[in-house]
Every structure is written in structure tokens, then in C-alpha cells.
Amino acid sequence: MLQKLRVHIVPVGYEADRIIEPIIKNKADKVYFVTHTKGQDEAEENVENALKEVKKQGISDVKVIHCNISDVYDILRNINRVLDQEKGNLIYINLSTGNKRATIAGMMSAMMSKEDVTPYYAETEQYGQSSKSPKVLSQGVKGIQEIPTFKILLPEPELIEALKFIAEKERRKRDIVRYAQENLLEPEELCTKNINVKVNRRIIDKLEYDWKLIKVEGNRKAATVSINENGRMMLKVFE
Numbered sequence: 454m455l456q457k458l459r460v461h462i463v464p465v466g467y468e469a470d471r472i473i474e475p476i477i478k479n480k481a482d483k484v485y486f487v488t489h490t491k492g493q494d495e496a497e498e499n500v501e502n503a504l505k506e507v508k509k510q511g512i513s514d515v516k517v518i519h520c521n522i523s524d525v526y527d528i529l530r531n532i533n534r535v536l537d538q539e540k541g542n543l544i545y546i547n548l549s550t551g552n553k554r555a556t557i558a559g560m561m562s563a564m565m566s567k568e569d570v571t572p573y574y575a576e577t578e579q580y581g582q583s584s585k586s587p588k589v590l591s592q593g594v595k596g597i598q599e600i601p602t603f604k605i606l607l608p609e610p611e612l613i614e615a616l617k618f619i620a621e622k623e624r625r626k627r628d629i630v631r632y633a634q635e636n637l638l639e640p641e642e643l644c645t646k647n648i649n650v651k652v653n654r655r656i657i658d659k660l661e662y663d664w665k666l667i668k669v670e671g672n673r674k675a676a677t678v679s680i681n682e683n684g685r686m687m688l689k690v691f692e
Contacts, residue, residue, distance in 0.1 A: 457543050459480060460482065461544075461547065462487065462545070462559070463484060463547040464487040464547065466550045468549075469506065475594065476507055479597075481545075482514065488500050500517055518531050522551065522552060525561075526686075526689040528559075529558040533562055536570065545572075546559040548573065548600060559572055564605040565605045572600040573599050576594065578593030613691055616688060618636075623677050623679045625674065625675055625676065626675070627649075630652045649674065657669065668680075
């Protein structure tokens, strides 16, 4: 049986101690640094310093993820990709180093994931401006606190696929029934007499009433179905 790796996902901010010390104390085997898109010199300098520090500790498996850290959904998508890649390992997400959006995205990822994910907060030892940089407002790490999570339920994969289809343009109910027949239903299900009723209950009604991700107007098979703002936000998570 393969040993599980200790994998840390760390948004890179200005407070080096809070970035590095949890990685060392937890004896990380692998590290993902999350930072700005390329080309922002100050951000790249922070990442370079973090890379040097972890490599001094003998951690060679280090990757840098570039994303728009002003966009919660972009951070969330990138963290979720790491969680998919690291299935089966012990994953830790640092909530104390990046900006507020990175903290929100990290917590959401932990709550959405089916994997063994532990978000944590590195409590600073001393507050006060550093002589090295006016943007560094704390030094040292007094303790590392694991944050409890509560799982977030997400729509089933077939509902997400149907939602993507609806998002392309406004649909008729009969279009969704045809799409489900061609893409979502098993061959044995196609023999069902009341296929329209089945698709309505299993897909359209769930998207409309259970998840409130679509808007349905009109009656019967000719009713129009369109994605709403909640639906668009949901799809951002799955892009």
C-alpha cells in the first residue's frame, strides 16, 4: 500500500513565516504555491523567496499555480484541480497567507471536496511592521489551528451537464428531453414509456425547485428553460 503524501496548498502573500513554518512543522512532501498571473514583479519575488525557503528544507516537489487572485472562482477552480490531481493524499490548505478571496476559495474547496482536506490557520506570533518590508505586518507563527469543515452538497454530474446545455442558449423542454436521451440516460432507460415525465422529474424539476438554477416559463413540452444567475455562478465552479 502506497503511503499518503502530505500536500500543502499555500496562497502566497507577504508574510513569509506564515507561508513557510506550517510547511516545515507538518513535514510536507509536496507544495503548491498559489499566486498572481505571471508578470507581476512583486508577486513573483514573493514566490521566488518562498521557493528558496522550502528547497532549503529539502522539499523538492514544489509547483507554482498562477491565477487571478482577485477572482474567487478562478482561485477555486485552480485549487479544485489540485485536489483532483492529489486524490488519495493528505491535503492541507493554508487560509492565513493570501488575500480574503483566497481564504474564501480555500475554505470552499475544502468543504466541497470528497477528499481528506484540512484547512488551517497559522496564528502569528508578533504583529508589527517588518524592517524588511512595510507590507509585512506580522512575524513568526505561534500556533497552527486546523479549521473544522462542513461538507457542501453539489448537484449530481448529470444535472451539471444539463445545466451547461441550458447555459448555451434558451431551450425548450423538449430540447432538454432530447439532450438527456442522447447524453445522460442509460440505454435501458430509453425504453421507458413516460420519458418526458422522467426527464422532467429527474433533471428539470431538480434544477428548478431543488437547486434554483434555472427559470422555466410556459407549460408542457413547449415551455422555455433558461439559466439564472445562481446557475451561472454554479457553473463557474465547474469551468
